[in-house]
Amino acid sequence: MSAVAKVYRWELAKLLAQKRTYLGLFAAMLIPAAFVISLVFGSGGPEEVPLGRYIRETGLVAPFVALFFMSFWAFPLITALVAGDIVAAETHNGTLKTILTRSRERGQVFAGKVLASLSYMIVVVFAMAVVAVVAGGLAWGFHPLTSLSGTKVSVGQGFGLLAASLGVYLLPLAGIAAFGLMLSTLTRNSAASVVGTLMWAVLMQLLGVLPGTEGIRPYLLGTQFEAWHGFLRTPTDWVPVIRALWVCALYAALPLSAAYLVFLRRDVAGE
Amino acid sequence: MSEAHPVAARALVKRYGEIVAVDHVDLTVETGDVFGYLGPNGAGKTTSLRMMLGLIRPSEGSVRLFGREPLADGARALDGVAGFVEEPKFYPYLSARKNLRLLADFDDGDSRSRVEEMLELVELRDRAKDRVGGYSHGMRQRLGIAAALLRQPRLLLLDEPTTGLDPAGMRDMRELVRRLAGEGITILLSSHLLGEVEELCNRVAIIRKGRIVYEGALRELLASAAGGYRLKSADVERARLVCLAQAGVENVRLADGQLRFQADEDAVAALSIALGQARIGTTALVPETASLEELFLGLTEGEGASSEEAVA
Numbered sequence: 001m002s003a004v005a006k007v008y009r010w011e012l013a014k015l016l017a018q019k020r021t022y023l024g025l026f027a028a029m030l031i032p033a034a035f036v037i038s039l040v041f042g043s044g045g046p047e048e049v050p051l052g053r054y055i056r057e058t059g060l061v062a063p064f065v066a067l068f069f070m071s072f073w074a075f076p077l078i079t080a081l082v083a084g085d086i087v088a089a090e091t092h093n094g095t096l097k098t099i100l101t102r103s104r105e106r107g108q109v110f111a112g113k114v115l116a117s118l119s120y121m122i123v124v125v126f127a128m129a130v131v132a133v134v135a136g137g138l139a140w141g142f143h144p145l146t147s148l149s150g151t152k153v154s155v156g157q158g159f160g161l162l163a164a165s166l167g168v169y170l171l172p173l174a175g176i177a178a179f180g181l182m183l184s185t186l187t188r189n190s191a192a193s194v195v196g197t198l199m200w201a202v203l204m205q206l207l208g209v210l211p212g213t214e215g216i217r218p219y220l221l222g223t224q225f226e227a228w229h230g231f232l233r234t235p236t237d238w239v240p241v242i243r244a245l246w247v248c249a250l251y252a253a254l255p256l257s258a259a260y261l262v263f264l265r266r267d268v269a270g271e
Numbered sequence: 272m273s274e275a276h277p278v279a280a281r282a283l284v285k286r287y288g289e290i291v292a293v294d295h296v297d298l299t300v301e302t303g304d305v306f307g308y309l310g311p312n313g314a315g316k317t318t319s320l321r322m323m324l325g326l327i328r329p330s331e332g333s334v335r336l337f338g339r340e341p342l343a344d345g346a347r348a349l350d351g352v353a354g355f356v357e358e359p360k361f362y363p364y365l366s367a368r369k370n371l372r373l374l375a376d377f378d379d380g381d382s383r384s385r386v387e388e389m390l391e392l393v394e395l396r397d398r399a400k401d402r403v404g405g406y407s408h409g410m411r412q413r414l415g416i417a418a419a420l421l422r423q424p425r426l427l428l429l430d431e432p433t434t435g436l437d438p439a440g441m442r443d444m445r446e447l448v449r450r451l452a453g454e455g456i457t458i459l460l461s462s463h464l465l466g467e468v469e470e471l472c473n474r475v476a477i478i479r480k481g482r483i484v485y486e487g488a489l490r491e492l493l494a495s496a497a498g499g500y501r502l503k504s505a506d507v508e509r510a511r512l513v514c515l516a517q518a519g520v521e522n523v524r525l526a527d528g529q530l531r532f533q534a535d536e537d538a539v540a541a542l543s544i545a546l547g548q549a550r551i552g553t554t555a556l557v558p559e560t561a562s563l564e565e566l567f568l569g570l571t572e573g574e575g576a577s578s579e580e581a582v583a
Contacts, residue, residue: 017364094357098360102374
């Protein structure tokens with residue numbers, strides 16, 4: 001096992017031993033379940049939301065609608081909970097000096113933390129989708145899905161589109177995770193990093209709805225949470241997907257590079 | 272070619288803004304030393320150790336461990352080196368065993384196979400499943416030793432390892448240090464507990480306000496203060512005059528009704544004869560040796576303390 005793989009494995013083990021990890025995971029699973037239950041027992045629906053009007057047609061719609069709702073604060077917060085804490089917690093516990101006086105390079109330790117943060121993000125998004133699909137399926141069964149273009153998509157193809165959508169949805173979340181890691185490294189304070197990351201994610205969303213921001217809107221991080229819409233069109237609209245790829249790469253690379261350089265050079269005193 | 276020194280610090284400086292925490296420290300730890308790094312709180316001991324372990328970057332100068340520089344060679348510079356600065360810290364939500372396994376995986380070599388042995392060594396095997404968050408300070412100190420020994424170090428850097436321990440814990444820790452030294456591990460022990468250093472160390476460096484004021488053999492340091500004598504007499508004033516007139520008797524001073532002076536043994540013998548010839552009764556003539564504590568205080572509290580004075 002490579003050095004980074006060993007660090008990564010222990011970062012996952014540390015996440016599994018902390019309550020906050022489960023808090024985020026349970027929130028990601030609870031929200032779609034509660035959403036479906038409220039629709040089952042209530043009338044009306046999320047008509048204004050993409051695919052929302054078809055929510056009771058097939059259980060496949062539930063995860064897409066949850067993706068939309070959870071992009072505003074739920075997923076950014078859940079992502080920030082881990083990414084904003086993963087370096088700062090070492091400061092809080094005073095353990096950075098413990099692990100940095102062994103045989104692993106600082107870069108390897110940092111890489112393990114980045115991989116663990118991204119892994120957690122992937123797990124919570126897929127956990128949300130699984131719960132939403134199961135809850136939606138139990139409530140309304142699995143029937144062909146109506147795409148955003150109004151065409152019918154088979155159940156099998158619908159699952160494929162869901163997987164692709166989850167994949168592209170992870171890109172802006174990776175940007176948020178990278179920002180959280182940067183704050184976690186710079187501030188050495190878990191609470192400040194989590195709150196700062198959430199504020200930044202919300203600011204990105206707000207910028208997208210302010211008048212006069214039309215020109216920059218396609219390049220805001222918040223906008224990339226809608227890139228999956230491209231998969232739900234017939235034919236597939238690759239423009240938002242490809243833009244999400246490079247825009248999110250930039251949003252992730254810049255803070256990650258800054259965090260990496262700081263982590264490599266920082267003085268570890270009393271932490 | 273001889274092996275590089277376990278620790279060789281040269282003109283090591285660490286500044287925090289206007290504050291100079293470590294000021295041109297030169298330090299050499301030889302193979303097999305139990306080296307005491309002495310200084311009052313805030314003198315720069317821990318900052319020096321942090322630089323040695325590559326945790327903080329020196330503002331100037333360099334430090335090499337077995338010839339490797341943490342700043343240039345990264346984690347490779349710590350091959351064969353282990354220890355802790357301030358108190359050892361662990362993940363509170365993991366058990367002692369898991370903490371050690373984690374650290375073993377952060378090591379090269381076969382540290383992982385030694386986890387149980389180390390838990391046994393520090394007598395924590397019965398509590399190995401418990402979360403470290405519930406451990407006492409003493410247990411964490413012992414776990415810190417176990418974590419360090421996992422690496423089978425040739426050089427052990429220990430920052431005040433007995434601080435906060437109860438008397439039995441201190442005794443056990445010192446016994447362990449003595450045993451490790453007996454096994455050939457070079458040890459750099461930072462401390463402000465002079466008895467501990469006197470008991471364990473063969474060489475010392477004393478740091479004061481970031482500067483080394485003495486570095487050398489402990490025996491030589493103690494010997495440097497030898498040659499002092501104390502004289503009690505029924506007629507102290509006349510005795511003082513005899514002392515002042517006696518060749519080889521220097522630095523005569525009267526304090527608390529007794530005379531104190533510096534002299535070699537021949538001069539003292541001659542003085543005792545001179546006092547007898549002058550019919551001055553002597554009730555006590557005893558050699559005085561300064562304790563490490565007195566030397567330490569002299570070196571670290573006097574405004575004019577310097578390395579030249581220290582070794583003079």
